[in-house]
Amino acid sequence: MGNLRSSRLVTVVAFALSAWRSRRGNLPLPRLLTVAVLLYAVIQLLSRTGILNGYFMIIINRSLVFVILAVSLNLINGIAGQFSLGHMGFAAVGAYVSGSITTLIFMYTSEQVASIGGNIVFVIAIIVGGLAAAVVGFLIGFPSLRLKGDYLAIVTLGFGEIIRTILNNISVVGGPRGLLGIPKFSNFTNIFVFTFLTIVALRNLVQSSYGRALLSIRENEMAAELAGVNTTRGKVMGFAIGAFFAGVAGGLLAHLLQIAHPTQYGFYASALVLIMVYAGGMGSLTGSIIAAFFLTFLTEALRVGIDQLRDRVGIPVGTEWTMVIYALLLILVMLFRTDGLMGMREAKLLVIDERKK
């Protein structure tokens, strides 16, 4: 029942959006929307009939969360050309803030979720988590975005670790045990909707004149400034917007896994998102989406594969070997497809038609 109701919700939201868009004219949102709705229906159907079991649905949900993380990091690293290594730090902020709202303030339990279904508090908690991450992104970005390249990378790397350490030491949110007992609000439907909205929002942003301005900062900061682009503001805003969506993703993940743990948001996770962006192609949302799915599934396959190697074949390997595979993958991408899978290109579906051209 809950699923039926939520899928109706998707349709309503989708049509409202498309109506709004088509009134503005030139955007082929309906096409993208149709594909999204179809994709949603197919996966939902496969899940209901049991062809995709719960295990697969978890991986799909995780993939969708990583799509949000990858496209939002792509805005910072790929479009605006800044080098952030601490993306998961923002996700941690979102996860803990939204988790605290539902778990500590409203004290929801998973049993309640089962009986009440969707909940407006959950949506608000996710958004607030995203906003908190955006504020943190703004505070980090404002002083540090005058740094360039390696220096910015070090600051963001440090930031990610600082967030992790702070979380480790706040006992209200569980300290090193993590925030436990988060109600399982996230499901395929709402994760799908959030992912879809993120993609549409970032697509519209990137292909707007504001996105162009961000791109010009990456291309040549001085020339951008001389064209009248306020480069400092552009970078800080890009950073904060990227952080917002990372926070949303963190919130969704926490309500999916029902736990927010400091170690989930360490450097390894940030590096994984970074690999998705580079493997998919800097500046290509399409590439990030594909890479997020591919790498999430690969992680799972590697985990299973490595377990098999250890238990059946007897080779003493652990899951940390996945990082070795990722490193190799990244090296291969850099050697043979320097621009990543998609380069700067976008799938037609994600391109806003320009009337004149």
Add this chain to the structure above:
Amino acid sequence: MLSVKNLKVSYGCIEAIKDVSFEVPSGKIVTLIGANGAGKTTTLRAVSGLEKTTGGTVFFQGKEITNMEAHRLVPLGISHVPEGRRIFPTLTARENLELAGWTIKDKKQVARRMEEVFFFFPRIKERASQLGGTLSGGEQQMLAVGRAMVTGGSLLLLDEPSMGLAPVLVEEIFEKIVEINRKGTTVLLVEQNAAEALDIADFAYVLEVGYTTISGPAKQIAADPRVREAYLGV
């Protein structure tokens, strides 16, 4: 139109500009000439807000603009073609021009100015959908000037437009600068190619290790024996 008085700029503890003063009257071409390291580029960068000054004042159309950020000076009417062209390499020539009109609200005006650029530099029109980074040096310089035309300031700062160009192209670029000036844009030109610069300029200033040393009408400067010996090689 532009009035710079006792300008000082430092990079760390090195004072690159020690005392530079000059005037750019409306509608004229003024050139700053000097050897490498004399502070020509730094002076331009300080005027357009890319470099913070440590002393002195800059007035533009009667308004003090000392230390204003570059992006805020663009809508006031200062367009700067930086040294080394700095075009956006992975954007097409057309997109480069479009971005130059970023501060202009009226997009029809941007389109109109782009047409002007295409008329002015037919070469850029041919290359409109080519990526900026794949253009030749001369085409990139034309594109950089074209961008400034779209930005459309009343004062055009040009930093070494002849750098790295074949002599034929140098000639062409200078002709275009004169043409832009005739259409009503004031030009402040920084050049190492002193002979060409003095040829088209109305007034000239000679910069030496951070000071303005000689100044006057360009013809007079070109005839000055000190300048002839040091910069014109005669």
